[in-house]
Amino acid sequence: MIGIIVVSHDGVAEAMVKCCETIIGKLDCLETISFFSDEHLIDLEKKFDVALDNLSACNGILILIDMFGGSPSNIAIKKLSQNPEIEIISGFNIPMLLELISRSNLGDVKELKEKLLNRSKAGIIDIKGLIKERLKK
Template sequence: MLGIILTGHGSFATGLYEAVVQIMGKQAQFTAINFPDGMSSEVLEQQLTDALKKCDKGDGVIFFTDILGGSPFRLSAMLSYQFNNVEVISGTNLPVLLEMLLQRDVLDAESFRLRALDIAKSSITSLWDENCKKTIDKKEYSDGI
């Protein structure tokens, strides 16, 4: 099973972590590392390194980060070059995280990354767009086609 490490600015990581636990319950090899205001990059790097060693049971680890280019992303990326089977995904949201937690037993790190990006593309929508889909679906069926 792939390990999962959430990281991001402020309480981003623990906020998502708590939401996952509320919805799915506690998960093995799953942790959150915040980067609060005032924390040094050196401290964050050490915490991420410790989490990586704790979460990796041989199949690899996926870092889920908040924003591309931020310190949590950059330090996770640096670690991905130092360890095998480590992937870094940026722009994390709850729908992607939930779906991928369900798939981490059956995918390797690279396949996991590719699947997560596919899911991310469809996880952002709006009420208007969803209502339009329903209207289109109803019209197709009402015409008997």
């Protein structure tokens, strides 16, 4: 299975994964990392190394980070420079994470990346617009 690392500031990654597990059930081969304001970058990098080590038997690694340009993103890019096979998406959301349940029947990490990108965009909806559209039908 493809290994996933969800990385954020301040416990968001853990909370969002918990939320998804309540909705769909346990997500395997998944590590979460949070970076807290009293921590040093070196602590964050150590957490990345532990997570990557835990997922070393996985068939590819996809890192999901909270936002582009933050410390989690900077360290993820550093890891990419050490291992060019890693894929990274920034701006993860719940609809994206919910797609992870079906990842066992997917081929490679690139395919999963495309699927998650599409799903996360489809999960952002203007609800008033949707209601108007449905009423027209």
